[in-house]
Each structure stands twice: as structure tokens, then as C-alpha cells.
Amino acid sequence: MCNACYVDEATKNKIIAYNAEFHKCTKSPYGKDDEIGMLHMIDAQSRSSIISCTDASKVFDLSVDHFIGMPGWFGAGDQPYQIWMTHTPQGEIVANTMNASPEANQLVAYSGDAISMYTHCGTHIDTFNHFGYDGEIFNGFTAKDHLGSRVWQKCGPEKHPPILARGVLLDVAAMHGVDTLPASHAIGKADIEACLKKQGTVLKPGDVVLLRTGQMLLWPDMSFTKNTPGLNREGAEYLAKHGAIMIGADNLTLEQTPSAHDLNFFPVHTYLLAEAGVPILEMAQLEEIAAEKLYEFAFFGACIKLRGATGAPMRPVVMPLN
Template sequence: MCVACVIDEATKAKIIAYGAKFHEVTKSPYGSDDEIGMLHLIDGTSRSAILGRADASKMFDLSVDHFVGMPGWFGAGDQPYQIWMTHTPQGEIVANTMGVSAEANELVAYSGDSISMYTHCGTHIDTFNHFGYKGQIFNGFTAQDHLGSRAWQKCGPEKHPPILARGVLLDVAGLHGLATLPPSHAVGAADITGCLKHQGVELRPGDVVLLRTGQMALWPDMAFTKNTPGLNREGAEFLAKAGAVMIGADNLTLEQTPSAHDLNFFPVHTYLLAEAGVPILEMAQLDELAAEKLYEFAFFGACIKLRGATGAPMRPVAMPLS
């Protein structure tokens, strides 16, 4: 059954994807100053409803560790994750950076460190300023008017509210009886409807939808980054028109790589972020949810508020529903 056929007109008016035009940025129905898109469907009522059903006695951590040598997006020359010590107990005894007595440095064991990474490293969200069309991003904000020397002035992760919503797992690898989907497998409408039927769940407006491709079976080998099975535009349209407020996966890019589109090297990113107003979650650890056959759950995640960034780390968790 077509998703659009089971959504009434009043609800369609709240779903940005119904106003989208191919390869054009969409003006938000939530106003000219809107920077969060479909996250508007999360409100006090929806949060209270899902929180009232959440069983916090068991929690599933959906994030990966950050560590030197971890897989990541290096396809455009972006830096890998690095960490280094800035203070060590013995180093402070020698360098005395705090300007205290030798006795104090011997008493107090001081350690500190710094990190450097691409903002799309590890489990993270993609914000609307990450991809757009012809110099514009979601809601018509432009690079000419809204991009400074250091960061975007619009649509950064600092605008995102903490996300507390119903989560739905679509175990596409499990549907096919595979540990991981074949390289570059395209997850379209058939896989999605097959999962919904196989798992006995339904999509509802306001859901966070997570796709399991099985790619985490390759983690942390660099093979994780190559020829990823993932969502195609058809599948992305299906989920966006169902009213998803965020769409994520357990792979590097959410979408199928390499792109099947001649010109657009990230057709799902551009569609979801610029046309449909749906933020993206990538590199989520979903194997434990799949092993428990937990296809419906309470999802909670809050990203780091990196002002104006195009992405930010998130540590999402899932809780069973009572």
C-alpha cells in the first residue's frame, strides 16, 4: 500500500516531503526562519507519550567508540580521528605548566588531552547545511548570505532539540537472512515494505527510522567504508513521506555507494536534507537491537551543539516499550 494513501491531508501538510521538487531546495511549511524541518513533529505531547511507555531498566547504546585508526569518511580528504595528551602526571612534574610547587605536582596526578576530527566522524547527525543544491540549503538559506568564514549561520546542530521519539528498526539484512547486505545493495521501497510486513510493525509520522544493513559486521576494518549497501532515493522518499523525523543507518553514508545517479554523487543526502527536511544519523550500532528483535522502541539522542557545523557527534540510546 502506498504510504501517501494512509496519511490524511492535515498530516501531509506537516510532512515537508510532499512539497518537494526534484533537485530544488524546499521552503519550509514551518516558516521562513525554520532550521529544524521535520523535527517540528516532536513536541511535549509526543515526548510524554513515548517516555510514558519506555522501559529504562534496559538500555541499548547505539553509538560506536572513537579511536585512532577508526573507519570514517576520508573520500574527500577529511582528517581522521586523532587524540593526544596535553598534560600527563610525569610531564607536569617536569614542565610545571600550572606554575605550582614540585610537591603539588607530585601529589596531584594531572592528565588532559585534545582531539581533532571531521565533524562527521563516528555516530553522528548530518544537519541541513551539509548538502543542498546550487549554493542553497533547506528553506532557501544561501551560502552567499548565511555562510561565514568559519561556519554556517543557519541550520547548525545547536538548533536541534534533544530527540525523544518512537524509534523503528528496519532490519533489511535480517529480512534477507544475511549477516550483511551485498556491496552497494540499494534499499528501496520493496525492502522497506518487506521489513514492515516481516517484522509486524508500521511507520507513523514522527518516527525515527533506523536501517540495519549489517555493515557493523565489518567494523572496525576499513572495508566498512567501501561500496556501502544503503538507502536509495526511492527508499528515502518512501520514509520521508511516511513522516520520519530522522532517518539513520549502521553504515558510513546512510545511502548506497557508489551513487547510481550520473550527476548527483549523494542523491539521498541532498534529497533528505535539502528537499524533505529530514536530518540524517550515520554509523549507528544496531546489531544488538536486531539480535533482540526489538523493532519498536523509545529513541533518545542529543547531538553536541557545535554552532554552525554541518554535523555533530551523537550518542543515541534505545529503550524497550512497555
């Protein structure tokens, strides 16, 4: 085992991936009511530890903008991002929706708007109810017993704590000496270990691990969505078994597309969410921290608490360590 990735036996008991069985939803070692999986590794001690060595003088924003025409996952017919005005200053003078006087509408320039989008637009997290096996999701919750007419009753993003943890960047594209990995390149164990060695980076249980493929150099062209280089199941298992609490990337799907598996069109999603109890972060803007060669940092991200949703927007930020 790579010395930079050693996990002792006591820590293995806290890592859900060691309880996983192939293509079966894992029962959580954190109890029958667990809905957050590896995020249990965040506690008062871990938060205090990372805050104590954080340099807050520089902050890097890892999120992308939301805008009409933005790239996204539309392969299954889900709606793209839309925004429209619900009130405009001149419109209020004409429509007078507030039943105000003409003088008041002229004085108070009122603008308002609304949005509509798939919950997996832009920089976002995937929760455990997003993918499972045979009608079941992480920790044995089932569509039969826990899915209502509108949303899941279990494992929604409202259950996630704010994620404040050590973060690690694996710049796989740079390790290969390219700006962007080739289409459909699979990131497995060999790539990860070579990247760790090249960067001199150490993985630790409790890390948020972010993979750079270079796909954000294509953003916002729609080619960003086609045949994405990304993590394969072997690579996902490697990171999960070394204690990652969330795994993310700068691409559309985190994982390699199209899938290399005949029956499973999202093998990394199903593995991480249903088997390993590791939430996913997608479409992270990693170019700035890659340019700075910032391979270790304090990560902070909190998702919108959309009750019962399968995903939610997140605005992650990172800061260097002292």
C-alpha cells in the same frame, strides 16, 4: 499504499517531503526562519506519549567508540580522528605548566588531552547545511547570505532539540536472510515494504527510522567504508513521505555507494537534507537491538551543540516499550 504506512491528508500538511521539487531546496511549511525541518513534529504531547510507555529497565547504546584509526569518511580528504595528551603526570613534574611546587606536581597527578576530527566521525547527525543545491540549502538559506568565514549562520546542530520519539528498526539484512547486505545493495520501496511485512512493523508519522544493513559486523575494519549497501532515493522518499523525522543506518553514509546517479554523488543526502527536511544519523550500532528483535522502541539522542557545524557527534540510546 501499505496499510502499515497510511498517512492521512491532514498529516501530509506537516510532512515537508510533500512540498519537495526534484533537485530544488524546499521552502519550509514551518516558516521562513525554520532550521530544524521535520523535528518540529516533536512536541510536548509526543514526548509525553513515548515516555509514558517506555520501559527504562534496559537501555541500548547505539554509538560507536572514537579511536585513532577508526573508519570514517575520508574520501574528500577530511581529517581522521586524532587524540593526544596535553598534560601527563610525569610531564607536569618536568614542565611545571601550572607553576606549582615539585611536591604539588608529585601529589596531583594531572592528565589532560585534546581531540581533532571531522565533525562527521563516528555516530553523528548530518544537519541541513551539509548538502544542498547550487549554493542553497534547506528553506532557501544561501552560501552567499548565510555562510561566514568559518561556519554557517543557519541550520547548525545547536538548533536541534533533543530528539525523544518513537523509533523503528528495519532489519533489511535479516529480511534478506543474510548477516550483511551485498556491497552497494540499494534499499528501495520494495525492501522497506517487505521488511515491514516480515517484522509486523507499523510506520507512524514522527518516527525515527533506523535501517540495519549489517555493515557494523565489518567494524572496525576499513572494509566498512567501501561500496556500502544503503538507502536509495526511492527508499528515502518512501520513508520521508510517511513522516520520518530522522533517518539513520548502521553504515558509513546511510545511502548506497557508489551513487547510481551520474551527476549527484549523494542523491539521498541532498534529497533528505535539502528537499525533505529530514536530518540523517550515520554509523549507528544496531547489532544489539537487532539480536533482540527490538523493532519498536523509545529513541533518545542529543547532538553536541557545535554552533554552525554541518554535523555533530550524537550518542543515541533506545529503550523498549511497555
